[in-house]
Amino acid sequence: MRVLISADMEGITGVTCPADVEPGNPRWERARRFMMSDVNAAIAGFVGAGATEIVVNEAHADKRNLLLDDLDARAQAIVGAHKRLGMMQGVEEADAAAFVGYHAGAGRQGVLAHTYLASTVLEVRLNGEAASEGRMNAMLAAELGVPVVLVTGDDLTCADAAVWAxxxxxxxxxxxxxxxxAKCLPPVRTAQMIEEAAARGLAELGVVPKPVGPFRYEVFFDAAQPVAACSAIPCVEETGERSVAFTLPTMLTAIRCFKAVTVLAKASVEKTFG
Ligand SMILES: [Zn+2]
Incomplete structure (x- = not known):
């Protein structure tokens, strides 16, 4: 039984502000230890429920946040940002997936809520529904036949996940x-909760229905200039002064196109001013 843990940071125990998730910041150094507590708790739970191979995929910022010397010896980690499936690298080889440290989507209430970019992206809709990173990653996993068995984050992330997982x-x-x-539980409490939930999740592993394409992304920005940048991608159309959309037959192609849209949108932003 192989488990992929996709580990983001905004939804980690005790994390509440941008400095907590900004690589190099002293607050980030402290939050990395909380991240290890959450991730190692999930690993312990999965091993207890029979997992034989656990891969932790770094899914935050430059994808170099884990303290490898503190990682549970029974797991491995994918470290580094440049990878075909981004936050979901390794899902093709997994039997189950876990989202640790996830957060609410752009434009929604939630601790450090965003979708890929801290600003610029105002809202994302996938086949007409508000789409957080968790939702789109879960749909990709489902397309590949991989159920999501565990989601951790703030209470609003959990409410969101109740819909898509x-x-x-x-x-x-x-x-x-x-x-x-946020009102935060200490790591000593959350570690126990995560370990128990991971074990239950894997023990109750079911079959996930495959989502039916095509998949239409609509992306709304907070300004007009990302539209010109993003519509350089041939399948991406301008749908309004501040919005683009594209439709692709599989989640694998759609989520990769969305990543490209966010890269171009980010590159279209110059320094803050005003
Ligand atoms: Zn993140």
Whole structure:
């Protein structure tokens, strides 16, 4: 039984502000230890439930956040940003997936809510529904026949996950007060909750229905200039002054195109001003 843990940072225990997730910041150094607590708890739970191979895929910022010398010896980690499936690298070789440290999508309430970019992307819709990173990653996993068995993050991430991973175990490690404020449980508590949930999730592993394409992404920006940048991709059309859309037959192609859209959108932004 092979498990992929996709590990983001905004939804990690105790993380509440941009400095907590900004590589190089002293607060990030501290938050990395909380990240190891959450990730290692999931590994312990999965091993206890019979997992034989566990891969942790770094899914935050430059994808170099884990403290490898503190990683549970029974797991391996994919470290580095340049990988074909991004946050979901390794899912093709997995029997189950876990999303640890996930967060709410752009434009929604939630601790450090965003979708790929901290700003610029205002909202993303996938086949007409608001799409967080968790939702799109779960749909990719489902297309590949891989069920999501565990989601951790704030309470609003868990509420979101109840829609797109209804059979997954969900652990709220903090309660959202505001985008930059949360009522936090300490790692000693959340580690136990995550370990128990991971074990339950794998024990109750089911079959996930394959989503039917095509898959239409609609991306709304906070300004007009990303539209020209993103519509350089041949399948991406301008749908409004601040929006683009594209339709592709599989989630694999659609999620990779969305990644390209975010890269171009980010490159279209110059320094803040005003
Ligand atoms: Zn992140």
């Amino acid at each position: 209804a059979n997954a175990q969900r652990v709220a490690v903090k309660e959202c007060v505001d985008r930059y404020t």
